[in-house]
Amino acid sequence: MMRLNREEMARRVAQDIPEGAYVNLGIGLPTKVANYLPVDREVLLQSENGLLGMGPAPAPGDEDWDLINAGKQAVTLLTGGCYFHHADSFAMMRGGHLDICVLGAFQVAVNGDLANWHTGEPGAIPAVGGAMDLAIGAKKTLVMMELLTRDGRSKLVERCSYPLTGLGCTSRVYTDMAVFDLGSAGARVVETVEGCSVDDLRNLTGLVLEG
């Protein structure tokens, strides 16, 4: 099977982001999606720390540490972008103004439940940031993740065992093997990579999957 690497996953997600969308890319893997947005498409990236119209990283040496993204990396502002305070920034998410957010995940359940903020392991220091606000606030919450953990267990699950970020909030999951639509009716396979069948996915995940 031709599994996608992380760059290819990012490119695949980027294809589904339409012209004119207001998008928040979560920290970590989703940040890569920005690199694959077609240059002829105007997509406005929001950053939770008070920035709309986020541009690429500045050239080395040109960093301004008053202009950072949610991951505390130096960024730039596009012509037409603007700044605002934190309450307005989260109003954008929670008030349903953001079209799309893309988040990483530890687990996603077939009904759309998302677990991406805490492993729940004893001794782990929890940190939630804006994940819960994004997950339930954006009009569409997309997840990108490898389908399997390093030891081969499915991260798409019947029911999350990790602490939840939000209930039923994920509408689509992009993985290295397939794209799934989620919802109260369960998971449906939208597309698979070359050499991967829906039955392969059923075997790997142990889930009932609509083909």
Added chain:
Amino acid sequence: MMRLNREEMARRVAQDIPEGAYVNLGIGLPTKVANYLPVDREVLLQSENGLLGMGPAPAPGDEDWDLINAGKQAVTLLTGGCYFHHADSFAMMRGGHLDICVLGAFQVAVNGDLANWHTGEPGAIPAVGGAMDLAIGAKKTLVMMELLTRDGRSKLVERCSYPLTGLGCTSRVYTDMAVFDLGSAGARVVETVEGCSVDDLRNLTGLVLEG
């Protein structure tokens, strides 16, 4: 008895507004207080429609109808003043940031209850504006009014008969005959005009008044 006219009442209220105070003057009679603030004292007037640092009326012909006060009169902005939206404006009041508001009244009760927005008469069209927000929001709510109605009834009362604006919110009332402090312990006469005794006030109002 040397009753104060409305200009003198306004001057009397102005004396009690200290340097540096943030003040909202209600529409109608309280607006006059601005004319008597000592020029060597910096007092910042707030207007509910999104203005802090309100200056005097412009010269005739210089009006800008995008720069008005709560009474929809043309005003000016002092150097150092600024504009903001309605939610921030009412956060100033309701969040307890405003030091003083001065309001007119139909009735005030000895416990500080205020009635100034609606006569409750059948057929009267009610209009509340920002009165309720100011009354309960400012750190100190001052009322200025004539003590008696035209037909001689006291507007300082045991219990308001008009619909209430706020409960127990008035701390002091400035009238044409006397100044009263109000509170859960009742009304106390702070000062009277020349020729007016506390007993005169007791007779006129029919109230128990601390002298």
Added chain:
Amino acid sequence: MIDKQVATAADAVADIQDGSTVMIGGFGTAGMPDQLIEALIARGAGNLTIINNNAGNGEAGVAALIREGRVKKIICSFPRQSDSHHFDARYRADEIELELVPQGNLAARIQAAGAGLGAIFTPTGYGTSLAEGKETREIDGVNYVLEYPIRAEFGLIKAYRGDRWGNLVYRKTARNFGPIIAMAARTTIVQVDEVVPLGSLDPETVVTPGIFVQRVVGIPAATTNKRG
């Protein structure tokens, strides 16, 4: 390319239907989007629920909408004024429904809608007739009234300058309800004195980020008059 500009006020309001809920900016005449309202009147939609601070001043703006009999219900804080004669007449004839909301509750409920809150405990109105029948609660020794968000299908506002992404700045006290209406309405339509090229507005001074705006119409002649 994102371009929220619409050629005319008529185009901008073309999908406002009978029975819609429309939030309208302005405090008195300052910030009142007169030309958008004229277009709405020309379009003919009626049976509207209008949210505005006032119930019309003089002859233009919300007053004209009421005069033409298009308003079923108005939610406002201060309907009765010296020049609110069109509202007064309709109200006395029992031809318009009034929901009176203290101005701070109006602003906070509009802001709550834009921010996605489900309800807020507000201090204003407790113990008064405007809170009758509403849930109340004492929190840390203060009494509050539970109030719900005020949302709208459409928002009509006036700003000073805007760009094709919908970023806005306002002019003086004409700002008033504009920024919070933009956040609370599903479709926010703005008339601006001037449409400026992208990048003309300083990113530090944009008051309404474009994400809250769906349509922008440039209407150069729109100076504010004392009375509608």
Added chain:
Amino acid sequence: MIDKQVATAADAVADIQDGSTVMIGGFGTAGMPDQLIEALIARGAGNLTIINNNAGNGEAGVAALIREGRVKKIICSFPRQSDSHHFDARYRADEIELELVPQGNLAARIQAAGAGLGAIFTPTGYGTSLAEGKETREIDGVNYVLEYPIRAEFGLIKAYRGDRWGNLVYRKTARNFGPIIAMAARTTIVQVDEVVPLGSLDPETVVTPGIFVQRVVGIPAATTNKRG
């Protein structure tokens, strides 16, 4: 004459006592009032409850306050980061209490405090462990959690320019929590890169009106570094 300028950072924080609740601006190092915090450390107040988005980055700011053992409890959304080692150590040693709040709830609760609300029903966290034991309610088909305002006796923030009335403008994403902390803290203390004469700030572009600010200290050297 109103003059909120204070000569030094030490003077500005001189009345912060042991056991105080202090809200501190900044997201990462952007907007972190390092020099005010240094003065607070020098002053010696301990047993503090700190509200900030993070639990310190690197060595300066909130990280330094934690390193010096002055923080009893921290209320924040994102404590654990690659450079949060001072917090991590104290937390693992059970020497600091953590109240974890989703970032949007943190912002909304601070804003609610500044605006005088008693409580808010917020959509975030419903059904998660961070809402355990909290009151919930379904409103119009959506589930909400009841959250209370977060207030503080002191707010320490950093702005770009300020005047003697306390009017402020910020710089880029260093704005973050500054404007809402200014509204929520009883005494808001601001370090600004530059104190400018009254009238230098455009009245249309003031972000924090002076009414929300009690003290202003000019600290010209305060550029933002990547890490504390």
